[in-house]
Amino acid sequence: MKYTRDEALNEIRRRAKVIRQKRDRKIAHLLATTACISLISLLAVIGKFAGSEISGMPGAYGSFILSASTGGFVLAGILGFVLGVSVTLLIKYLKKNKNNQE
Numbered sequence: 734m735k736y737t738r739d740e741a742l743n744e745i746r747r748r749a750k751v752i753r754q755k756r757d758r759k760i761a762h763l764l765a766t767t768a769c770i771s772l773i774s775l776l777a778v779i780g781k782f783a784g785s786e787i788s789g790m791p792g793a794y795g796s797f798i799l800s801a802s803t804g805g806f807v808l809a810g811i812l813g814f815v816l817g818v819s820v821t822l823l824i825k826y827l828k829k830n831k832n833n834q835e
Contacts, residue, residue: 771816
């Protein structure tokens with residue numbers, strides 16, 4: 734036999750650690766890319782709607798309280814909130830899976 738039992742177990746643990754590190758690095762890159770895309774889209778939404786006038790009759794859903802130029806900021810805020818919640822839930826899910834594997 735090439736390895737003793739202890740050496741084989743140590744090698745298995747080392748390889749498992751390398752695989753986990755690669756997976757974690759891949760997830761970190763994915764989250765960083767998602768954050769960058771979210772930031773760019775959020776800035777695009779703010780830039781698009783910040784100076785524009787939204788015309789039309791105010792609806793009955795609370796929009797009559799807002800001025801016409803704040804619609805873009807509200808949309809950007811809602812978009813940012815939804816993306817933040819999504820990323821938070823994804824991180825919690827991945828952390829839960831990581832704890833279950835160990």
